[in-house]
Amino acid sequence: MSIVLVFLLAVALVAGWWLSQQRLTSKPWLETGAGPPASDRPEIPTAKIGLGVFLAVVGGLFALFGSALVMRMGYADWYQVRLPDVVWVNTAILVLSSVLIHIAVGAARRDETAQLQAGVAAAGVSTLAFLGGQLLAWRILIDSGEPLAAHPGASFFYLISGLHGLHILGGLVALARTGARLWRGEESRRVRLGVELCAIYWHFLLIVWFGMLALLMGWASDVVALCRTILT
Amino acid sequence: MIMAWVLVLVVLGSVIFHLVSPWWWTPIASNWGYIDDTLVITFWITGIVFAAIVLFMAYCVYRFRHQSGRTAEYDPENKRLEIWLSVVTSLGVAAMLAPGLIVWKQFVTVPDDATQVEVVGQQWFWSYRLPGEDGRLGSSGVEWISSDNPLGVNPHDRFGADDVIVEGGNLRLPIGKPVKVVLRSVDVLHDFYVPEFRAKMDMVPGMVTYFWFTPTRTGDFEVLCAELCGTGHAFMRSYVQVQEQADYDAWLADQATFASLQQGQPVRVAKQP
Amino acid sequence: MANASDRPDAGIPPAEVPDLALPHPHSWWAKYVFSQDAKYIAIQYACTATAIGLVALVLSWLMRLQLGFPGIFDFITPEAYYQYITMHGMIMVIYLLTALFLGGFGNYLIPLMVGARDMVFPFVNMLSYWVYLLAVLVLVASFFAPGGPTGAGWTLYPPQAILSGTPGGQGAGIILMLVSLILFIIGFTMGGLNYVVTVLQARTRGMTLMRMPLTVWGIFIATVMALLAFPALFVACVMMLFDRLLGTSFFMPALVEMGQQLSYGGGSPIVFQHLFWFFGHPEVYIVALPAFGIVSDLISVHARKNIFGYRMMVWALVIIGALSFIVWAHHMYVSGMHPYFGFFFATTTLIIAVPTAIKVYNWVLTLWRADIHLTLPMLFALAFIVTFVNGGLTGLFLGNVVVDVPLSDTMFVVAHFHMVMGVAPILVIFGAIYHWYPKVTGRMLNVGLGHIHFWVTFVGAYAIFFPMHYVGLVGVPRRYPEIEATFITTPIAGLNAFISVAALTVGAAQILFLFNLFWSLRNGREAGPNPWRACSLEWQTPETPPKHGNWGKELPVVYRWAYDYSVPGAPEDFIAQNDPGPRVERDGPP
Incomplete structure (x- = not known):
């Protein structure tokens, strides 16, 4: 459970930092008055906070899969799955889609509608290409004699890449809705927020994918071994 | 009012049940009498705490129940009291944990001649x-x-x-x-x-x-x-x-x-x- | 946030939020079925949870009939008995308590108590309920599946949960159970995002964190915990579903079942247990923390006194929430995990007792020199303290690793967790319903019926679970439909029969309570906006019951904390949170 504990520690640090800003040591019974009205300084939009909390949950979910994987690795029948080469192409495409959506955010901030449309469309297409590539990777893996139940390394690959893909799919729905708004020509503030939220989500899922790949490929095993000696 | 008496009865009933009930653990047939001892220590400490808290509550309910003209005291916090209670609680917890861990050490250490x-x-x-x-x-x-x-x-x-x-x-x-x-x-x-x-x-x-x-x-x-x-x-x-x-x-x-x-x-x- | 955090009131939205931002219903369906009003969703959650909870109540009667009078009821076979215990446990813990505290009370109280018009994402909030309902329906469907529901125990430990020796293991029972849990978690996550972000973002002007009622604090912390803990159950369920349906070996070792070598190999049941309890232990506090919060408010309002040590209460909630993530393996002392874990987890478990004890002290110290009105909510709150202290203290037996060894998997454990996370939170739920029913419906619940309900429930529940500890001390294992064994030197049949009679009586009293809920809807005394003369914001709404949007044209502005009861020099014994009032000089250091 070391990975999820490390993840929770990070969440706890963020929460602790936030709580430390909230004057938890004040004595509320000594204070009356409403305080000044909210200023006109820009705040973080509610949707962004909501996405942040949601990503903490998703992060926890994948950290738990990571923990389960690491625990399962400790048993005798574990061997690493041989990932087909197309996975590396997919990873490159996922990086590309993250870059594209980042460009789209820049365009949205500068109010360059044409570039924004191009960025959103390209990001959507490249992400679809990633999903297609992942399905192809499954196909190749099955054909090479490593189906889901072949060995735990393969099982974890299908499970984690599948769940990651589902999350990407959910992101694509959100991106499509933002895209529809964009093409209908709705007010740019809302569209910009939508693109920004998608960008955060894309970068996050990219990081998750790197983390999961590191675990599946055993790159993380040195780090894990270190964590294990510390935590057990 | 009735509540205060019921709270007292709950404590009395629990203590009496504990003392007179014929239901107790079956006679031991191994070397783990230490486990039973730790359990008895825990029974004493927790029993005293339970009786003290519930009886204190019963007293408050009886003494400070609403009567016309009563007003509650305004009393936001009392740092000394809270620190004092925390320390006593920590000591009580340590008094249960320490023997527990010592016996656990024996429990997980298998003798060589087993x-x-x-x-x-x-x-x-x-x-x-x-x-x-x-x-x-x-x-x-x-x-x-x-x-x-x-x-x-x-x-x-x-x-x-x-x-x-x-x-x-x-x-x-x-x-x-x-x-x-x-x-x-x-x-x-x-x-x-x-x-x-x-x-x-x-x-x-x-x-x-x-x-x-x-x-x-x-x-x-x-x-x-x-x-x-x-x-x-x-x-x-x-x-x-x-x-x-x-x-x-x-x-x-x-x-x-x-x-x-x-x-x-x-x-x-x-x-x- | 960083650039705005230099002012204490940063992040509070302006008082004038345009009313148009709310999704007002335009049809009957949108108003009464697919409502996006958090208050309406709360009632939908509460009714669904109560309905499925009644199923679990009936199951508990059947179990007690079998335990109290073994051999009389032929239809209760061991298979049926295991199905009853499994469904009873799962329903009560997840589909009733979690859903009712967070989905029910959370939805109703958070927006009202922090001065918001609604939850921040009303559509997602509505979706949350419908996914929850779907989860409940899938669960109910498993009762009608061939082979019946799963009988694996609520812990669903593999390998037995998915093997043929367990009811529902090779049928649809376990599959429906896992699917239902997965749905529940998805639905809960949607709701949970709302509860957390509403507290973070939608507090009205002046509502700093340290002015929030402890109810909101309790539900807030519990929701944060649930959002982080439920994924562990999700992972465990998905992986077990794969093992059951697709032949993977995540949790399944090589094994020979009834002489048949199965195709599984290499997996570890212990991994499942770690994942399950990584969810399962925080789950205890997910149920307990809202109860802690609510009971603090009940005691304070009905004792006409501020909650003693408010700051300490908040810190204790935060500390308990954080610590509860590093104690999970105390459920696994005898699971075969590395014995040295025992030292660590026993220590963390007993440390958690300290902040919990502080909460108990502060509740009883609030009663000191108070003006105690023994109303029904107060009675339930007092009863909660008794049962919670009792159950919490027996937790010190089970948390202390070596004492747990003889007691684990005995009826002592059953008695302990029912007292601490069954009876205690449910008493709070009752108290809370008597307390907030006037706000929800505009009418008071009948007091006479309420007293009968209270006395039977409190005394009866204590009579069920206190003696049950001694059944466990004798050594009777849990999950035995009947017990005949040579180690029992004093017969326990009479004690078991007594417990069963008490259980049936307490169950019957709940029918009376339900009747009261329906009867008072039409015939209850008119309550008025603030029958308990309470300070917190939900009692200050312009209409009772509050309308969609809660606050009329303008959001309330908060001038003080939620506990200004019996302030010296004030004209009344409470000052509402949104009352600017004359500034009253307080005693004590500035």
Whole structure:
């Protein structure tokens, strides 16, 4: 459970930092008055906070899969799955889609509608290409004699890449809705927020994918071994 | 008003029930009297805390119940009182934890002279294996299991040949000798539980678990399963018979070894997983 | 946030939020079925949870009939008994308590108590309920599946949960159970995002964190915990579903079942247990923390006194929430995990007792020199303290690793967790319903019926679970439909029968309570906006019951904390949170 504990520690640090800003040591019974009205300084939009909390949950979910994987690795029948080469192409495409959506955010901030449309469309297409590539990777893996139940390394690959893909799919729905708004020509503030939220989500899922790949490929095993000696 | 009296009655009733109830743990038959002692310490500390808190509440309910003209005192906090209470609580917790951890240290430290006994659980009966003359249990695995090798003893392991197999019968143990109980399951989780011994541990398929104890009185002690293992869970019974050394030796000499059970059987090679 | 955090009131939205931002219903369906009003969703959650909870109540009667009078009821076979315990446990813990505290009370109280118009994402909030309902329906469907529901125990430990020796293991029972849990978690996550972000973002002007009622604090912390803990159950369920349906070996070792070598190999049941309890232990506090919060408010309002040590109460909630993530393996002392874990987890478990004890002290110290009105909410709150202290203290037996060894998997455990997370939170739920029913419906519940309900429930529940500890001390294992064994030197049949009679009586009293809920809807006394003369914001709404949007044209502005009861020099014994009032000089250091 070391990975999820490390993840929770990070969440706890963020929460602790936030709580430390909230004057938890004040004595509320000594204070009356409403305080000044909210200023006109820009705040973080509610949707962004909501996405942040949601990503903490998703992060926890994948950290738990990571923990389960690491625990399962400790048993005798574990061997690493041989990932087909197309996975590396997919990873490159996922990086590309993250870059594209980042460009789209820049365009949205500068109010360059044409570039924004191009960025959103390209990001959507490249992400679809990633999903297609992942399905192809499954196909190749099955054909090479490593189906889901072949060995735990393969099982974890299908499970984690599948769940990651589902999350990407959910992101694509959100991106499509933002895209529809964009093409209908709705007010740019809302569209910009939508693109920004998608960008955060894309970068996050990219990081998750790197983390999961590191675990599946055993790159993380040195780090894990270190964590294990510390935590057990 | 009634509530105050009911709170007092709850405390009195609980204490009286505790003192006069005939239901108490079954007489111990192992060396784990320390566990019972720790439990009794915990009973005393928690009992006093329970009575104190509920009686204090009863007093407050009686004394500060609403009457016309009563106003509550304005009292946001009292740092000294809270710190003081935290310290006392921490001391109480430490007084329970410290003996607990000391006894746990003994519980997990198996003495060097303990003899091994293997218990195997399956749906829904117990089997036992004793190490035989060489004092070592042969290795085992579910891949070796067959109708004439129900416990899955490795037929290629020389330590296994003289192991004594007791399938579906009772386990006998000599009195006063520490025993390391090695636990194995071939299907689902079970838990080897003899109330008189106090100790228990789950048996997990694919794993070997253990605990140790020393039987301290002779007699027949019923074995139960304490981890839900399917519909027959409640009926998975057997006995541990603790005997004097001479009786035990006489019984042991009569038992069949793994090798004698396998005689006439061709040596089979299990399929590799 | 960083650039705005130099002012204490940063992040509070302006008082004038345009009313148009709310999704007002335009049809009957949108108003009464697919409502996006958090208050309406709360009632939907509460009714669904109560309905499925009644099923679990009936199951508990059947179990007690079997335990109290073994051999009389032929239809209760061991298979049926295991199905009853499994469904009873799962329903009560997840589909009733979690859903009612967070989905029910959370939805109703958070927006009202922090001065918001609604939850921040009303559509997602509505979706949350419908996914929850779907989860409940899938669960109910498993009762009608061939082979019946799963009988694996609520812990669903593999391998037995998915093998043929367990009811529902090779049928649809376990599959429906896992699917239902997965749905529940998805639905809960949607709701949970709302509860957390509403507290973070939608507090009205002046509502600093340290002015929030402890109810909101309790639900807030519990929701944060649930959002982080439920994924562990999700992972465990998905992986077990794969093992059951697709032949993977995540949790399944090589095993021989009934003489048959199965195709599984290499997996570990212990991994499942770690994942399950990584969810399962925080789950205890997910149920307990809202109860802690609510009971603090009940005691304070009905004792006409501020909650003693408010700051300490908040810190204790935060500390308990954080610590509860590093104690999970105390459920696994005898699971076969590495024995040295025992030292660590026993220590963390007993440390958690300290902040919990502080909460108890502060509740009883609030009663000191108070003006205690023994109303029904107060009675339930007092009863909660008794049962919670009792159950909490027996937790010190089970948390202390070596004492747990003889007691684990016995009826002592059953008695302990029912007292601490069954009876205690449910008493709070009752108290809370008597307390907030006037706000929800505009009418008071009948007091006479309420008293009968209270006395039978409190005394009866204590009579069920206090003696049950002694059944466990004798050594009777849990999950035994009947017990005959040589270690029982004093017969326990009479005690078991007594417990069963008490259980049936307490169950019957709940029918009376339900009747009261329906009867008072039409015939209850008119309550008025603030029958308990309470300070917190939900009692200050312009209409009772509050309308969609809660606050009329303008959001309330908060001038003080939620506990200004019996302030010296004030004209009344409470000052509402949104009352600017004359500044009253307080005693004590500035």
